[in-house]
Every structure is written in C-alpha cells, then in structure tokens.
Amino acid sequence: MSFPVAIHHNPDCGTSRNVLGIIRAAGYQPTVIDYLTTGWTRPQLLALFAAANITPQQALRIARSPAEAMGLTAPGISDDQLLDAMIAHPILVNRPIVCTPKGVRLCRPSEVVLDLLDQVPPGPFAKEDGQLIIDAEGNRLV
Numbered sequence: 001m002s003f004p005v006a007i008h009h010n011p012d013c014g015t016s017r018n019v020l021g022i023i024r025a026a027g028y029q030p031t032v033i034d035y036l037t038t039g040w041t042r043p044q045l046l047a048l049f050a051a052a053n054i055t056p057q058q059a060l061r062i063a064r065s066p067a068e069a070m071g072l073t074a075p076g077i078s079d080d081q082l083l084d085a086m087i088a089h090p091i092l093v094n095r096p097i098v099c100t101p102k103g104v105r106l107c108r109p110s111e112v113v114l115d116l117l118d119q120v121p122p123g124p125f126a127k128e129d130g131q132l133i134i135d136a137e138g139n140r141l142v
Contacts, residue, residue: 061091
C-alpha cells in the first residue's frame with residue numbers, strides 16, 4: 001500500500017498499542033518510531049506540534065509522567081521550558097502521534113487515528129477500554 005503511515009509509539013502505552021493495532025488491522029505497514037529509544041529533537045517536536053496544531057502544553061503528558069514533580073504544570077511555564085524538558089525526558093510527550101498524508105494528530109483517544117487513514121480495519125474492532133469503535137459490518141461507531 002502506497003499510503004505512508006508513521007507512528008511515534010510507546011510500546012508500554014495501551015492507547016499507543018491499540019492505535020498501532022488499528023493501523024495494522026487496516027492493512028498498513030507503518031513506520032514505528034519508539035521515541036523513548038530514539039528521543040526527540042527540538043525541530044522534530046516543533047514540526048510535529050505545528051502539523052498537529054497543538055502546543056507543547058497540549059502535548060505534555062501529565063499522567064504517569066514526571067511532569068508535575070518537575071514543576072512543568074505550574075503557571076507560567078514557557079514553551080521553551082517544556083520543549084527542553086521533552087527533549088531531556090521523552091516520556092513527557094503524550095502519545096501516540098500519527099503522521100499520514102491526511103495529517104498529523106495526537107491520537108488520544110485511539111479512534112482519532114481513523115480520521116488519518118484511507119481505510120478502516122474490518123470489524124468488529126474495540127479500543128483499549130473495550131468500547132467498540134467499528135462494528136461487525138465495518139461501520140465506524142465513534
């Protein structure tokens with residue numbers, strides 16, 4: 001399939017695993033980027049956030065991350081401070097971020113990825129909490 005898909009993935013994250021499963025079930029062979037291993041660069045983060053139309057604050061992972069302990073949720077934290085922290089601690093970037101010719105999105109909740117694909121997986125397909133997102137006939141439910 002000539003429709004390129006890339007996913008910035010954390011294999012320890014249920015949402016990220018589910019999004020990757022949706023992509024593969026739809027017939028794509030995505031480029032999987034384990035950003036915890038590869039890390040981030042400032043230009044890469046700036047480009048991803050601009051393409052997804054989100055700010056560093058919106059991309060900051062707070063749950064199950066050191067963001068609060070590091071003071072990154074305090075009022076007045078600048079984008080530059082957040083970017084520096086995200087580069088030093090890749091876990092601070094919320095995931096997964098998926099890139100396709102249809103756009104770039106932070107795919108949380110996981111069904112957001114369906115907007116980025118040309119085809120959906122055959123149903124039924126549920127997300128990580130068990131909620132059905134594609135029925136047995138292949139119709140998107142959310």
